[in-house]
Amino acid sequence: MTAPVSQPQPLYRSPWVIGTAVVLVTIALAVTSVFVGAADLTPSDVLTGQLNEAQRSALFISRIPRTIAIVLSxxxxxxxxxxxxxxxxxxxxxxxxxxxxxxxxxGILIVLLVNPGAPVIIKLIVSTIGALTVTAVFVVLIARIPARQSVLIPLVGIMTATVVEAGVTFVALRHNLLQSIGAWTTGNFAPIIAGRYELLFLVGLASLATWVTADRITIIGLGKDTATNLGVSYRATLI
Incomplete structure (x- = not known):
């Protein structure tokens, strides 16, 4: 009895081919995004360097920062x-x-209450701290849930989010800030200009660091006992 012969994997299913195709499509869409907008800006104008002051401002103050912000986000x-x-x-x-x-x-609500005129960077930093704090509370809570009861994990998250959202809504209503909160939490890249997106470069570095440590993160996803047996510090990697 002969062993079955494995069929070669089609080239189009290769991870390298798929990854390269995704990168090329992303780059093409990003370049196309630079030339989409109300201002009249064409690739020939950019390649030949024949840009007037309005086109140069649209390109370097609005279009390129907006595209970079979208890709990083x-x-x-x-x-x-x-x-x-x-x-x-x-x-x-x-x-x-x-x-x-x-x-x-x-986090946004706290800034609007304490210092409404704070720079955008300060608002983003405080908002990030608020997001990380509540997420850390969620992680601590689910650490006490047995692994076999995985259905409870999203329920705990929903309850945690609902409690925080209720508090934010109550305070925002009392101070007439509900519309401002909604504006900040709605994804909209139209107002992105130079000087209002640079903090996202830190997010890009964090994504790169995550890619470098992807093997450790995958291992702790197998559970504390498995990670410990494989020599990975579960708690340190989780933090």
Whole structure:
């Protein structure tokens, strides 16, 4: 009896081919995005350097920062979502079911109450701290849930997010800030200009660091006992 002969994998299914195709499509879409908008700007104008003052301002103050912000935000959200699902070992987990979005809203609310005229960078930093704080509370809570009861993980996240959102809504209503909170938590890249997106470069570095440590994150997704047996510090990697 002869052993079955394995069929060679088609080239189009190769991870390298798929990855290269995704990168090329992303670059093409990013370049196309630079030339989409109300201002009249064409690739020939950029290649020949024949740009007037209005076109130059539209390109370097609005279009390029907007495109960079979209790429950094999209890649970071994808990486962060995958990491969270690996860490808690549940595919139903996402920012709204872990309290991350609610924590960001709470951070924005605090800034609007304490110092409404604070720079955008300060608002983003406080919002990030709020998101990380509530997410950390969620991680601490689910650490006490047995692994076999994975259905409880998104329920705990939803309850945590609901409690925080209720508090944010109550305070925002009392101070007439509900509309401002909604504006900050709605994804809109139209107002992105130079000077209002640079903090996202830190997010890009965080995504790169996550890629470098992807093997350790994957291992802790297998559970504390497995990670410990493989020589990975579960608690340090989780933090």
């Amino acid at each position: 999209g890649s970071a959200m994808a990486v962060a979502g995958l990491v969270m699902q690996l860490v808690v070992r549940n595919r139903f987990v996402e920012p709204s079911t872990t309290g991350t979005t609610a924590g960001a809203s709470a």
